[in-house]
Amino acid sequence: MKVVRLRSLLQIAVLAVAFSTAARASDEKAAAGVSQRDLQAKVDYCETCHGLSARGFIGFHPIPRLAGQPVEYIENELKGFVEHKRENKESPSSTNIMFNVGHVLSPAMIHALATHFHDLNPKPFGGAPKEIVAAGKKIFDDGVPSADVPACGTCHGADAKGNGAFPRLAGQLYPYIVTQLTNWAKERAEENSNIMAPIAHGLTKSQIEAVAAYVSYLE
Template identity: 45%
Template sequence: MTCNRVLAATPWALLALLLSTVSLTAGAEAKAISAADLRAKIQYCQDCHGPSGRGTVGGYLPIPRIAGQTPEYIERQLLAFAHSMRDKNSSLGITSAHSLSPAMRLLLAAHFSGLNPAPIGQGPRNLVATGRTIYEEGVPTDNIPACSGCHGPSAKGMNKIPRLAGQLDSYIVRELTNWSKVRGQNPLKAGASAPMKHIAHNLSAAQIAALAAYLSYLKN
């Protein structure tokens, strides 16, 4: 398309042209990252999140599973750490997220979302059936909606709604028990964490334990 023809085009066509240029730029930047740089960064993430990204337990903090997570959610959380929207005590996560370029975030999100190792599955087995019922049906008397309505019937998540299947029992308990202390810390940018705030507050410790146990064994 020549310059004159672009100028003569309708505003919608111009917008489409601009958008395609933006995505081409992101793609070009991603290609500019060498395979060795990407491998080194993946290795760095794996040192904490485990070789297959399925999380690690037993340390100071549970380090969550990121394998099979939706790419949109991974990218969003890396930004959330960089913008101090998540718990400042997990400063290791924040430090590592600051140094990532947008293109590197994109490649790392694509890499980890493509993995699907078996879950570690550490939750108490006797709570699984109760957890499943709450996940699928909610608890209307306690004002708790069905989790499946947003996170999906098999907890695979979608776009910015995270996958929960196979997530660590101890990590889910920590997030849901402390939601207002560990999420949405930057009030100007807390929007995406908002839907979970009331749900987390309405859940009892016993309900959280059951949900976490159920999700910790779920495979996809």
């Protein structure tokens, strides 16, 4: 009896060691319950629209860069689409796409994707007018005190790489930022982005373009 018990214990121990080795060998990005194969298939799927290495892509609408975004921000936005908190009233088809994309993802897959995209660092997409970059840098660094617009770097980081729920702006597509800031109330109706509403509203068209051009070139 004792021998049998000892034997089964030994088997369990061997199995446990084997499993832990296998787990370590697989990509550590893959969270519990997500295989490397499923994650890669989903990453390819995301990059079909969001561009190679998730650097952003301009389809019918600008499709934002995901690379380098904080994990928390990506998770929040995906949940926002699924729970109908992030609704784009200007472009219902975009909201519909992201709802469909998001609602089939498990929490483990959302986390694995967010971590994967956070770790990517491709060169910016580019294409913004260069002559307004200097004016944009000034707005980013100093804000527009006369219009109660704080310095962007205060929340988004001096290097514009974002932090937690605050998105990275560095390398984001120029037309995407322009569209978001221009139509903030319609594009980003979700509650947790209310903080940006008065700021976006306080910027003029040319200020929006300048600051969008500046951050779009940051690496």
